[in-house]
Amino acid sequence: xxxxxxxxxxxxxxxxxxxxxxxxxxxxxxxxxxxxxxxxxxxxxxxxxxxxxxxxxxxxxxxxxxxxxxxxxxxxxxxxxxxxxxxxxxxxxxxxxxxxxxxxxxxxxxxxxxxxxxxxxxxxxxxxxxxxxxxxxxxxxxxxxxxxxxxxxxxxxxxxxxxxxxxxxxxxxxxxxxxxxxxxxxxxxxxxxxxxxxxxxxxxxxxxxxxxxxxxxxxxxxxxxxxxxxxxxxxxxxxxxxxxxxxxxxxxxxxxxxxxxxxxxxxxxxxxxxxxxxxxxxxxxxxxxxxxxxx
Numbered sequence: 001x002x003x004x005x006x007x008x009x010x011x012x013x014x015x016x017x018x019x020x021x022x023x024x025x026x027x028x029x030x031x032x033x034x035x036x037x038x039x040x041x042x043x044x045x046x047x048x049x050x051x052x053x054x055x056x057x058x059x060x061x062x063x064x065x066x067x068x069x070x071x072x073x074x075x076x077x078x079x080x081x082x083x084x085x086x087x088x089x090x091x092x093x094x095x096x097x098x099x100x101x102x103x104x105x106x107x108x109x110x111x112x113x114x115x116x117x118x119x120x121x122x123x124x125x126x127x128x129x130x131x132x133x134x135x136x137x138x139x140x141x142x143x144x145x146x147x148x149x150x151x152x153x154x155x156x157x158x159x160x161x162x163x164x165x166x167x168x169x170x171x172x173x174x175x176x177x178x179x180x181x182x183x184x185x186x187x188x189x190x191x192x193x194x195x196x197x198x199x200x201x202x203x204x205x206x207x208x209x210x211x212x213x214x215x216x217x218x219x220x221x222x223x224x225x226x227x228x229x230x231x232x233x234x235x236x237x238x239x240x241x242x243x244x245x246x247x248x249x250x251x252x253x254x255x256x257x258x259x260x261x262x263x264x265x266x267x268x269x270x271x272x273x274x275x276x277x278x279x280x281x282x283x284x285x286x287x288x289x290x291x292x293x294x295x
Contacts, residue, residue: 002049002052002053002054002079002081003048003049003052004242006047006048006049006079007019010047015044017047018036018040018043020032020033020036024054024055024243024244025055025057025200025201025202025213026057026201026203026206027052027057027058027059027060027061027201027203027206028048028059028061028065029061030061030064030065030067030068033046033065033068034068037068037072037074043072043074044074044075045069045074045075045076045077045097046065046068046069046074046075046076046077047077047079048062048065048076048077048078048079049078049079050062050078050079050080050083050089051080051081051082051083051087051208051210051211052208053081053082053211053250054240054241054242054244054250055200055201055213055244056199056200056201056207056208056211056212056213056248056250057201057206057207057208057213058083058087058206058207058208058209059206060205060206062078062094062096063093063094066094066095066096067095069095069097070095075097075098075121075122075125076094076095076096076097076098077096077097077098077100077122078091078096078098078099078100079100080099080100080101081100081101081102081105082105082106082208082210082211082254083101083105083106083208083209083210084099084101084105084106084107085101085105085106085107085108085169085174085177085254086105086106086177086178086181086209086210086253086254086255087106087178087181087182087208087209087210088178091117091119092119096117096119097118097119097121097122098116098117098118098119098122099116099117100114100115100116101114101115101116102114102115103115103158103161103162103165105210105254105255106181106210106254106255107162107165107166107169107255108165108168108254108255108256109158109161109162109165110157110158110161112155112158113155113158113159113162116138118138123142126138126139127139135152137151178209180257180258181209181210181253181254181257182209183292183293184209184253184257184258184259184261184262184292185207185208185209185210185212185253186292187259187262187266187288187289187290187291187292187293188212188251188253188262188265188266188289189207189212190288190289190291190292191262191266191285191286191288191289192212192214192266192269192285193288194281194284194285194287194288195269195270195273195280195281195284195285196217196279196280197214197215197217198214198215199212199213199214199215200213200214200215200244200248201213208253209253210252210253210254211250211251211252211253211254212250212251212252212253213248213249213250214248214249214250214251215247215248216246216247216248216249217273217278219277220273220276220277220278221276222239222240222246222247222249223239224276225249225269225272225273225276226238226239226249226272228271228272228275228276229268229269229272232268232271232272233264233267233268233271233272235264235265235268235269237249237250237251237252237265237269238250238251238252249269251265251269259289259293262289263286263289263290266282266285266286266289267282267285267286269285270282270285270286
């Protein structure tokens with residue numbers, strides 16, 4: 001869903017997107033990107049989603065794609081909304097020219113702020129761009145930032161919340177935070193497989209550590225399971241988006257996620273599935289998850 005929106009954004013600004021169309025639940029490969037560049041020739045940038053929230057897929061070949069962008073003098077623009085702060089993303093090392101995220105996902109802050117990092121190469125392009133947007137004019141934002149101001153009235157309460165969220169990240173340590181997300185994600189994956197469920201992305205290597213996408217079994221009603229979880233266990237999970245509506249569950253594994261939230265969610269999901277007639281052992285799911293936190 002969000003990868004498709006990138007094409008729409010390019011068109012709205014008068015660009016011509018060259019799309020790499022892939023089956024949902026798969027990730028772009030560096031070789032596929034290189035092939036498009038060689039075939040199309042006159043390209044300006046690579047615009048991609050690092051972590052596709054609608055499918056639970058992470059583009060693990062992003063470092064290689066960054067090298068390709070650098071070799072071909074292309075800007076690399078990355079949507080990292082649902083992953084920055086929850087998985088590895090060294091923007092300079094991976095040659096990412098613009099990295100965009102939001103306050104409400106892995107940073108564990110209220111929604112309302114967008115953040116973007118900009119490389120020197122990207123600044124040179126931005127400064128030469130004519131007909132800049134009024135509100136999203138990064139050159140204007142940069143000028144005001146030098147004065148510690150913003151061009152328009154900011155959402156100050158969220159600024160303070162973000163400041164506190166960043167302090168919490170620093171106290172924990174980024175590497176430890178990333179490892180916590182990875183461990184909790186693996187606990188979720190093992191638990192749902194112990195329930196006899198399948199994970200939407202078939203390739204284990206590309207499964208997200210921040211969004212867990214689970215196939216809904218046949219004869220199980222998506223809305224009913226989520227209603228039971230919400231009303232009886234006070235646990236909220238999401239359903240599918242777009243063509244996956246009614247076909248997958250999506251579980252957020254980000255921010256303050258810890259063993260406690262994993263166990264509560266695994267327990268709620270298992271009991272809700274049992275309540276709608278799906279045969280499983282809740283104990284097996286909890287045991288599978290527990291193994292990731294014993295050491």
